[in-house]
Amino acid sequence: MMFDRDNVYRIAPFGAYVFFMLLEDVLLKFGWDANELRLLYVVKITVVVGLLWLMRRAYSELRWPAGVSSRTWIVAIVAGIVVFVAWINLTADWMVMGESVGFDPRDDAEIDWFLVTVRLAGAALVVPIMEELFWRSFLMRWITHPDFLTVSPAQIGFKAFCITAILFAVAHSLWLAGLFAGIIYNLLYMRSGTLWSPILAHAITNGILGIWIVSTGNWGFW
Template identity: 85%
Template structure:
């Protein structure tokens, strides 16, 4: 049964996917990647707006009282480990499709506004949006349609594996995505708070973004 409780967690993710498909379609119709660089800002603004408008529905985002320092330390370390895996699991057979990437340069000059938008979106908006969908909703919903009643610690192997595999298939670096999906799943199950995988995911994306800008490996975006 798909009611508003489900929709609140699907809608921001769905909006994000819609803009990805829109970009892909426009590129196939002959648009240049440079002409679409501001589309990311629109995408993140729409997703952030949806998350804000529906914020009262996200009971899983209530701050966990009594969460230990160890919980946050483990999440940050896990995020760093996923980052290391992400930039190394890049052999041909580990890559699916042709990633477009995101190049914020104009005539070899970096547009720092575009970089700032990309970093903020990747580190602050995307982790919340994706963890609400993948971990809080989908992984628990596979276990039981009334997913809010499912204790993360009790999620079954079937739901764990399906979620990790689908998360992998949503990324061109599918093996790195699989590794990340497994790590984020485990963090949610072990900690019991969605803020743990959110923090790990944010750490991964933030460090990845800084690394991309520092090294010029724009294809990773």
């Protein structure tokens, strides 16, 4: 069943994150200004962190793996950098789906560093754990077999790989960059056997992207 306890533990933080994204879209449609909703991100990340903390004992896949070679971590870091480069370059009109409002932390051209810090911390530290628990650890394995905790990353089938990568793409306005990222993170998980590999790559991607956004003022990427 989709709503077994182990499933819910991995769906709930992601579901809360999506809920706040939808809430923001609804409020924008009802006339709220994007600047008025910036603190909603703080609430969203706080709720997700709270759920991850409350359910932390259920995440057996987050136990630190023993005997993983340094090559695994180097590959994950390089992969994260490669995804970042792809993300800021795969931006042609046909590679974009919908319209991203972005996250502009400026007040009268002055950057609100509290908002920037929360956004960077959320993107680099919270989102990778929350999303990898859902996309890779849960969904990819659940598609392979409903008793997903018994499925090792190496046993994940081609169908599960493709469905997860496509859904990951659809979840992002930069759909082609999202597809590329989904494929890379999927491969890292399946090849390394540890969820920490795609988490690290995802964190590297989001962290560098955030620094690049603040440095260049390309707020639309947020």
